[in-house]
Amino acid sequence: MINKIFNELEKFKIVDWGMLYLGCKGLPIGTLSPNNVSDFACEQLAIIELNDASFISVSELSFCTEINDEVIDIISKLCDLNNVDLTLSKKKWVVFSIKEFMNHLPEDSLYGPLELNNFWNEWGEPNNSQNVIQGVNNSMTPNEYYSDKNYLKIISDHNLWIKKELNELGI
Known part of the structure; x- marks a missing residue:
């Protein structure tokens, strides 16, 4: 599933290191x-300057054939060089993952x-998640929580949250 979501993220040109x-x-x-690493690195090589401090690292990643500690360390250094906000990077993963997940929810x-x-x-459990757990910070009984009406509300709330998060990401 990760590769499908990654491809979706690439369509919106919001992938970062x-x-x-x-x-x-x-x-x-x-x-x-x-x-995925190799393709992204090749795309980055096409847009960075030859004298860019990250050029050699990106070049190495363009030949990535396995994910190992060395690859992760190189990408970590590229994150530092480019002042990447990992919280924002994770947010992108979460938003697109829940968006895909919602397409496969059980009807029950x-x-x-x-x-x-x-x-x-x-x-x-990100702080701004839409997750509502029966009996946690609410007084819903199991019958109320697991009702069809509440489930439709949960789905609606999630879809609104996704829309808001996508808007914040500029999508």
């Missing part, structure tokens, strides 16, 4: 392939909220 760094270290949706009002809870739990 931080996203590669996080994707190579591994995310709940998987680990990026060496081809019992399993759907549970799947969403699992999603947010795997991503570390």
